[in-house]
Amino acid sequence: MSMTRRHFLILTAAAAAAWDSILAGTPESAPNYNASEHWYGMLMQIEKCIGCGSCVRACQLENNVPDGYFRTWVERYHVADWTVESPTVDSPDGGKNGFVELKETGGKNFFVPKLCNHCADSPCTQVCPVGATFDSPDGVVLIDPKYCLGCRYCIQACPYGCRFLNPSSETAEKCSLCYHRITKGLTTACCENCPTGARQLVDFKNPKDPIHEFLKTHSVQVLKPYMATKAKVYYYGLDGSVR
Amino acid sequence: MSDLKDAGHLLRLAAVFVVAVLIFLVIRAALVPKGFGKLGHYRSEALAEIAAKPINYAGHQACETCHSDIVDVKSKGKHAGVNCESCHGPLAKHAEDPASVQPAKLEAISLCPRCHTANAAKPKSFPQVIPEDHSGGVPCDTCHKPHTPVIEAAEAKP
């Protein structure tokens, strides 16, 4: 496409303005972000997940996640018959490069993406001996990498297996709900890159948030509700066999 | 009074303890991070530090500011909900400096099957094929336009 100099200048200015609004700086220098006005969670729609692994790859590229460790991952369930007691589950490399077809494909088969549930009553923040992992005012469970001792108690305490020890920093790490993105009005890397909209960020304090409406009108579940962690990642269409 | 004399060593011990505790309190006051405890049992500075991490995916709104023509085409097709970087990869650097950072050329034959390879666990309504059977190794974009993938009858190649 041919471009006149005028076109180019306009586009560059527009791009710069857009970029400025993206890089609005830290919460202190971004006058528009007030943590107390937000309360974050996520919605997973199982029937939309195609197990492509885009979310896992995107998270790794956005957050420099080391190989072999996962801030988010996708599991595939194969329920051979009617019993929910014994599914066959696999998650090859966290589902990062998709899934090879199973030999046995009868019964129920589906994908379940998982990540930190950003529990409102998180057992991981309860056990941190120094306060290196904490609940932000906007409902995100975060880790302070400069303060973490690497004692791994939080990793033991998480019922969902979403934490790991980063081998280069020797501190605990997990999904941060792309805090550096959501505080600037962007969505998380995984939600941005999910091609089917199976994963969507939700802001419970935003009255206009469409997902909020969805959660009020559909049957949703959380993982391991009996753990009473007040998980904020909701699943629509979750089968009883999911662990 | 003589009891006090006979317990003198205990008073010395107690004094050692008191001094040690005082030293501890002084060191502690100096070392506890300034913002600790302001918002909760954590360093309040951590929030800003975490929020200041570099962004690698620009987000589709950034792409759309410049590439509105692509948006027009894509929004009418089946890939309307697929965001740009989902296929094109993280392009925050390109959005920051479009002229000097060029996105890599994509190879359809390795890219498209990532989503569209048939798998029993995928929703039945999702378009999926066995790539070798479907195109026999011919790159997907030979027939499909990635931004509007459905082949209209008029465009269909024999």
Place this chain on the structure above:
Amino acid sequence: MYPNEVELQWSVLIVLYPFITGLVAGAFILASLERVFRVEAVKPTYRLALLTALAFLIVAPLPLQLHLGRPERSFEMYLTPHRSSAMAMFGFVYLWYLLGVLVVEIWLEYRRDIVEWAQSSTGLKRLMYRALTLGSYNVSPRAMEIDDKVGWIITIVGIPSAFLLHGYVGFIFGSIKANPWWSTPLMPVVFLFSAMVSGISVVMLLYMLTCWLRRREIDMRCVDTIAMYLFYTFLIDFTLEMVDLIHRIYEADESFRSLDFMVHTKLYFSQIMLQIGFGTLVPLTLLAITQLVRLQEPIRKYVYSLAGILTLIGIFAMRWNVVIGGQLFSKSFLGYTTYKMGFVTKEGLLPAILLSILPFVILWVLIKVLPPWHEQALSQAAHGD
């Protein structure tokens, strides 16, 4: 398995740590038997038990430091301890127990000897003992009386402190609802009783060993009494562990099948053979025999020694089965992983072995500086040795 679960988080060093603090707590409880409960028979082991506790307590933080990803930040536990975390308690409980209980009690017990040695020794040793006197040379009868009273109070305070020092470790595991192998209110109690069993065993073995090395007569009345306490404490410990096991089997909750399979396969050797078989049932039987049948003295010594060693192995196996066992199964109950223990790595077998030997080296030094035996104390004073 959840993908992040494949790698174990807590290594053999975290098995070693509760084993060591258990020995500390147990040795102290044995010492308190004499001091508070006036069990005269165990007096020959009083000072040795205190020194043993101190030697192990000095080593206790080392496996933790080696294990931490960022050990240089460990002081943060003193700066900003998170009150909801049992682990945050560690720094303060440890310091309190080390300085407020153990060191003070040892100091009060040895004070008269320290004053003597400060006056009779020469050179560097003299300087050391003089420092330990804190400048006070008052060993009048009244001062000794006060020391005795205060020492008694310290021991009284020391018993719950010892329970806290080791009990909190049990709570660290027992309070994790995410892990069904660990999560039980019995955990701190089981840890405590197995601590007492291991502590009593180690003091008994060390007493017999040091007597043998010094070519002294073993006070059989003392050892018989210790063995009796060991037997009954072990009985309670075994009962508690069996109650936990039977309860699990009976209730058969969601986790049971996965855990049951794990015990029968991955933990077969360490739990069924080592912990329960050789480490509990055999020593219990041996000790029971000595309680029921009057055996000859030489035989009793061998039986006690064997029972003691097997007990220590069994209690170590128990720590292993709790810590490592709790990480071998997936929290999805759909899979298992393996513990790959390195040898010459930061958290490998070699550091674990070295850290196990270190307390005995420290104990040897402590025995040289603060000899527990009276005749040696007298000779030290006489010869300025």
